[in-house]
Amino acid sequence: MAETVTITIDDRQIQAAPGEMLLWAALDNDIYIPHLCASREEAHPTASCRLCFVEVEGRPAPVPACTLPVTEGLVVKTRSPQVDSLVAMGFELLMSNHRLDCKNCSANGNCELQRIAKARKLRLKPKNLPVLDKNLPVDDSAANIVYDPNKCVLCGQCVRACRKSGNGTLGFARRGYLRVVTTFGGVPLGESNCTNCGACVKVCPVGALAQK
Amino acid sequence: MNLTAEEKRIATETTRQLLSTYNDSRGNLIPVLQQVQNKLGYVPAVAMEEVAAHFNVPAVDVYGIITFYNQFRLTPPGKRQVKICMGTACHMRGAQIIQESWERRLNIKMGETTEDREYSLERVACVGCCTMAPVVLINEEVHGKITPTRVDGLIFSHQLDKQKEKEGAARDE
Numbered sequence: 066m067a068e069t070v071t072i073t074i075d076d077r078q079i080q081a082a083p084g085e086m087l088l089w090a091a092l093d094n095d096i097y098i099p100h101l102c103a104s105r106e107e108a109h110p111t112a113s114c115r116l117c118f119v120e121v122e123g124r125p126a127p128v129p130a131c132t133l134p135v136t137e138g139l140v141v142k143t144r145s146p147q148v149d150s151l152v153a154m155g156f157e158l159l160m161s162n163h164r165l166d167c168k169n170c171s172a173n174g175n176c177e178l179q180r181i182a183k184a185r186k187l188r189l190k191p192k193n194l195p196v197l198d199k200n201l202p203v204d205d206s207a208a209n210i211v212y213d214p215n216k217c218v219l220c221g222q223c224v225r226a227c228r229k230s231g232n233g234t235l236g237f238a239r240r241g242y243l244r245v246v247t248t249f250g251g252v253p254l255g256e257s258n259c260t261n262c263g264a265c266v267k268v269c270p271v272g273a274l275a276q277k
Numbered sequence: 278m279n280l281t282a283e284e285k286r287i288a289t290e291t292t293r294q295l296l297s298t299y300n301d302s303r304g305n306l307i308p309v310l311q312q313v314q315n316k317l318g319y320v321p322a323v324a325m326e327e328v329a330a331h332f333n334v335p336a337v338d339v340y341g342i343i344t345f346y347n348q349f350r351l352t353p354p355g356k357r358q359v360k361i362c363m364g365t366a367c368h369m370r371g372a373q374i375i376q377e378s379w380e381r382r383l384n385i386k387m388g389e390t391t392e393d394r395e396y397s398l399e400r401v402a403c404v405g406c407c408t409m410a411p412v413v414l415i416n417e418e419v420h421g422k423i424t425p426t427r428v429d430g431l432i433f434s435h436q437l438d439k440q441k442e443k444e445g446a447a448r449d450e
Contacts (some may be wrong), residue, residue, distance in 0.1 A: 163309065206447070226334065232335075233335030233336075233337065234337065235334075235337065236335060236337030236338050236340065236341050237341045238337070238340055238341045238344040238345070239344045240344070240345050247340075248337060249322075249325070249326075249335075249336040249337040249340050250322050250340060251340075
């Protein structure tokens with residue numbers, strides 16, 4: 066097998082290691098594909114945010130870039146009417162239960178949602194869907210972390226980070242619309258076994274987890 | 278819901294006993310939790326911690342499983358398990374209102390148990406008596422055409438039953 070393979074993204078020829086996921090190959094070459102849940106270290110991507118769709122030549126429907134290993138001669142497009150409508154819908158659904166408070170949000174200016182909206186010319190406020198505020202209590206019991214579940218997009222980055230450098234405090238609970246990132250027994254962070262390492266704050270792509 | 282020290286001890290011991298017959302492969306995780314629920318009627322936090330330690334996963338993962346599946350309960354069942362039918366017919370005939378009246382009368386939310394362990398509330402999908410909608414199941418007993426006043430009536434008749442039992446017990450002595 067060759068050291069690198071040549072792929073074409075948006076008519077640009079790119080060299081990438083075979084088997085690498087397309088998303089990372091594109092990002093390394095300054096081609097932005099929206100993404101929230103993907104992680105380089107993960108062998109099995111969760112592919113849950115449904116934002117990194119790309120059009121692959123020879124395939125009838127768009128596929129998520131984070132689960133597509135690159136192969137020699139792969140030709141993809143990051144934009145097409147089908148991709149754009151899928152991403153727009155996914156993004157609108159995400160924003161329909163994200164508490165919009167950019168002015169007071171700690172992630173303002175450094176927010177993945179703002180970045181996606183700018184890159185794809187989408188609006189942060191949903192146009193066709195009502196905004197459902199979960200109205201969950203903001204948890205500021207920990208020494209230097211504030212957690213606002215109303216802003217959480219359930220990407221799972223904090224859960225992974227917590228497993229890696231923290232204590233395994235954070236995890237997913239419940240199901241469907243009620244799904245939240247929470248601690249064992251749903252207790253506030255201050256009463257859990259959280260070590261205040263702040264790894265979760267560093268990886269949170271939105272302002273759900275913030276430094277005090 | 279606060280558990281007594283005795284309940285916690287029983288839960289821990291039962292869980293340990295069950296765990297001793299399973300190896301730590303992840304495939305055994307849910308069967309173990311089901312066994313715990315079979316034995317205890319619910320899965321308390323202490324049992325979850327035991328299970329998490331056995332399978333070498335963060336405790337929050339076990340909590341995630343318990344809260345994900347409807348079959349698991351976090352609180353001990355009450356003496357009278359009230360199940361409110363949320364099937365299509367019951368939903369259309371105001372199951373939501375029935376749910377709210379139970380919650381208000383017992384002063385607990387769905388999935389909880391009253392402090393005296395007398396009642397626990399649950400939502401179920403269709404119980405198969407759509408003609409009697411809205412339906413409430415109390416233990417195995419079906420009550421049809423429920424209204425908020427009938428909720429009050431049911432609770433009152435339970436209180437009467439309890440009183441009679443008490444008097445009967447006093448007479449026997």
